[in-house]
Amino acid sequence: MRSTIHQKDVCDVACIHPEAVEQAKKRAMDSLAATDLSRIFQVMSDPTRLRIISILADGELCVCDIASALSMTVSAVSHQLRTMRMAQLVKYRKEGRIAFYSLDDEHVLKLFTQGLDHLSHSQASHTAIKKRNR
Amino acid sequence: MRSTIHQKDVCDVACIHPEAVEQAKKRAMDSLAATDLSRIFQVMSDPTRLRIISILADGELCVCDIASALSMTVSAVSHQLRTMRMAQLVKYRKEGRIAFYSLDDEHVLKLFTQGLDHLSHSQASHTAIKKRNR
DNA sequence: TGAATAGTTGAGCGCATATTCAAATAATAT
DNA sequence: ATATTATTTGAATATGCGCTCAACTATTCA
Numbered sequence: 379m380r381s382t383i384h385q386k387d388v389c390d391v392a393c394i395h396p397e398a399v400e401q402a403k404k405r406a407m408d409s410l411a412a413t414d415l416s417r418i419f420q421v422m423s424d425p426t427r428l429r430i431i432s433i434l435a436d437g438e439l440c441v442c443d444i445a446s447a448l449s450m451t452v453s454a455v456s457h458q459l460r461t462m463r464m465a466q467l468v469k470y471r472k473e474g475r476i477a478f479y480s481l482d483d484e485h486v487l488k489l490f491t492q493g494l495d496h497l498s499h500s501q502a503s504h505t506a507i508k509k510r511n512r
Numbered sequence: 513m514r515s516t517i518h519q520k521d522v523c524d525v526a527c528i529h530p531e532a533v534e535q536a537k538k539r540a541m542d543s544l545a546a547t548d549l550s551r552i553f554q555v556m557s558d559p560t561r562l563r564i565i566s567i568l569a570d571g572e573l574c575v576c577d578i579a580s581a582l583s584m585t586v587s588a589v590s591h592q593l594r595t596m597r598m599a600q601l602v603k604y605r606k607e608g609r610i611a612f613y614s615l616d617d618e619h620v621l622k623l624f625t626q627g628l629d630h631l632s633h634s635q636a637s638h639t640a641i642k643k644r645n646r
Numbered sequence: 647t648g649a650a651t652a653g654t655t656g657a658g659c660g661c662a663t664a665t666t667c668a669a670a671t672a673a674t675a676t
Numbered sequence: 677a678t679a680t681t682a683t684t685t686g687a688a689t690a691t692g693c694g695c696t697c698a699a700c701t702a703t704t705c706a
Contacts, residue, residue: 393580446527
C-alpha cells in the first residue's frame with residue numbers, strides 16, 4: 379500500500395503515513411502518565427507560586443511574612459501554599475501558632491532554574507529577527 | 513523593636529519578622545518576570561501538549577498523523593500546535609498542503625525530562641510512608 | 647474565661663482555556 | 677472550473693482555577 383493512501387484507525391481518525399503513526403503510538407506517553415506529568419508543570423505555572431518559590435529559595439518564612447513580602451492576602455497565600463504542599467513543593471513546621479514554610483526538595487529549584495534558562499533562551503531568540511510562524 | 517511586634521507595610525499587610533520580609537522582598541521575582549516564567553510552565557502543563565512533545569521527540573510528523581497517533585480530532589491538535597508554535601515549542605515546514613511539525617529546540621526536551629525526573633522522585637517518596645501534611 | 651492572633655477552609659465570582667463544531671483557506675487532483 | 681484533501685480558525689461550551697470574603701480552628705496572652 380502507498381503511504382499517501384488514507385487510513386482510518388480504530389478511533390476513526392484518518393492518517394497519511396501509517397508507519398509513522400504506528401511508531402508514534404508506540405513512543406507516545408499514555409494519557410495517564412501525561413496527566414501526571416502535566417500536574418507538575420501545572421503547579422509551576424502560576425506567577426504567585428513561582429514568586430513564593432523565589433522567596434523560599436533562601437530559607438523558611440511564615441505565612442504572613444510571605445503574604446507581606448508579596449503584598450498579598452494571607453488567605454490567598456495560604457490557598458497557594460496548600461496547593462504547593464499537596465504537590466510536595468513545600469513543607470512546613472509549626473512553632474506555636476506560626477507555620478514556617480520551606481521548599482520540600484531541590485528538584486523544585488532545578489525545574490525553576492531550568493525554566494529561567496528556557497526563558498532567557500527564547501527571549502534572546504525572540505529579540506533577534508526570528509519572527510517566524512505567527 | 514522586637515520582631516514579634518506586628519508591622520504594616522505600604523500595602524497594609526501585617527508581618528511578623530520585618531527583616532526577613534525586607535530580605536524576601538529583595539530576592540522575590542517581580543510579578544512580570546514571574547508571569548513570563550509561568551507561561552513556559554503553563555504551556556507544558558497540558559497532557560495533550562506533553563503527548564505531542566513525546567511523539568515529536570524522534571522527528572517530525574504531520575498534523576493528521578499526530579491526531580491519528582493520539583486518537584484526537586485534527587482540529588483539537590491544530591489548536592494545540594498553534595499554542596505550542598507561539599510559545600516556540602514547535603516549528604513546522606510545509607510540503608504542499610501537508611504541515612510537518614517538529615520540536616523547536618532541545619530546551620523543551622530538557623524541561624520535559626526534568627519533569628519526568630521530578631515525577632519519579634515524588635512518586636517514589638509518595639509510595640514510601642511519607643504521608644506528611646495533608 | 648475571654649480576647650487577640652496565625653492560619654486554614656469553603657463558597658462564590660471572574661477569567662482562562664481545552665475541545666467541539668462549523669466554516670474558511672489553500673493546495674492538489676479530476 | 678469543481679471536488680477533494682490538509683490544515684487553520686472563530687465561536688461556543690464546559691471545566692478548572694486564583695482570589696476574595698467570611699467563617700472557623702488553634703494557640704497565646706491577659
